[in-house]
Amino acid sequence: MSGPRARPPRWGKDAEKYLLADEPPVIATRRHPAVLARPALRGVPVLVVGVFLLQLDPGNRVSTTLGLVVALGALGYLGLHVGEWWVRHFLVTRRRVLLTSGVIIRTVAVMPLRRITDLTWKETFWGQLLGYGTFRFESAGQQQGLDEITYVPHADTLYKTLSQLMFGTDFSTNRVGDDDDGTGSPDGPADRADAPAPPSPPLTSGRRHDTAPIPRTRPPG
Numbered sequence: 001m002s003g004p005r006a007r008p009p010r011w012g013k014d015a016e017k018y019l020l021a022d023e024p025p026v027i028a029t030r031r032h033p034a035v036l037a038r039p040a041l042r043g044v045p046v047l048v049v050g051v052f053l054l055q056l057d058p059g060n061r062v063s064t065t066l067g068l069v070v071a072l073g074a075l076g077y078l079g080l081h082v083g084e085w086w087v088r089h090f091l092v093t094r095r096r097v098l099l100t101s102g103v104i105i106r107t108v109a110v111m112p113l114r115r116i117t118d119l120t121w122k123e124t125f126w127g128q129l130l131g132y133g134t135f136r137f138e139s140a141g142q143q144q145g146l147d148e149i150t151y152v153p154h155a156d157t158l159y160k161t162l163s164q165l166m167f168g169t170d171f172s173t174n175r176v177g178d179d180d181d182g183t184g185s186p187d188g189p190a191d192r193a194d195a196p197a198p199p200s201p202p203l204t205s206g207r208r209h210d211t212a213p214i215p216r217t218r219p220p221g
Contacts, residue, residue, distance in 0.1 A: 027092035032132035039081040047074035
């Protein structure tokens with residue numbers, strides 16, 4: 001049975017330089033656009049105030065200058081968050097997990113896939129409505145900024161894909177007989193639960209079994 005069908009990757013070509021030549025991404029995506037909702041709620045009203053001051057009295061140098069500063073500050077704030085959303089990528093290959101971030105200073109956090117010991121997937125109320133969730137990774141070593149990744153789009157599908165990569169092989173259900181001796185156990189077939197039992201000795205009926213008489217020899221005359 002085939003695994004879950006992943007969504008088409010949504011990522012920029014600039015993220016490709018952080019992958020090896022023989023390391024195609026299984027998951028490659030930006031964060032959900034809902035991450036821009038909070039910056040928009042803060043920056044758009046300030047931008048409106050700046051534009052209002054610019055048009056309030058065009059002949060007044062003080063209000064015009066103040067409006068220009070406020071509008072440029074709001075545009076810079078919004079542009080910084082949009083740029084951060086654009087360059088931040090969540091990448092997963094069959095070897096490792098990567099998270100790129102930073103507009104001016106680029107940062108790449110990397111964690112080997114084999115070091116992840118636990119994966120938690122959480123969806124809030126708005127996440128269920130808009131289609132995003134939060135991944136929380138736990139590993140045996142230092143996590144380096146990959147402990148929690150928020151606003152992951154299509155989190156339900158990506159959760160199944162990640163689970164298949166990390167925990168998809170169940171060694172308890174593998175067919176026995178892959179060892180060198182072909183028995184699945186270093187002690188041979190006798191230790192296998194499904195190995196045939198050794199043949200038991202034949203049962204006796206309790207009757208007497210006569211044997212052939214011992215030949216007699218004549219003494220020398």
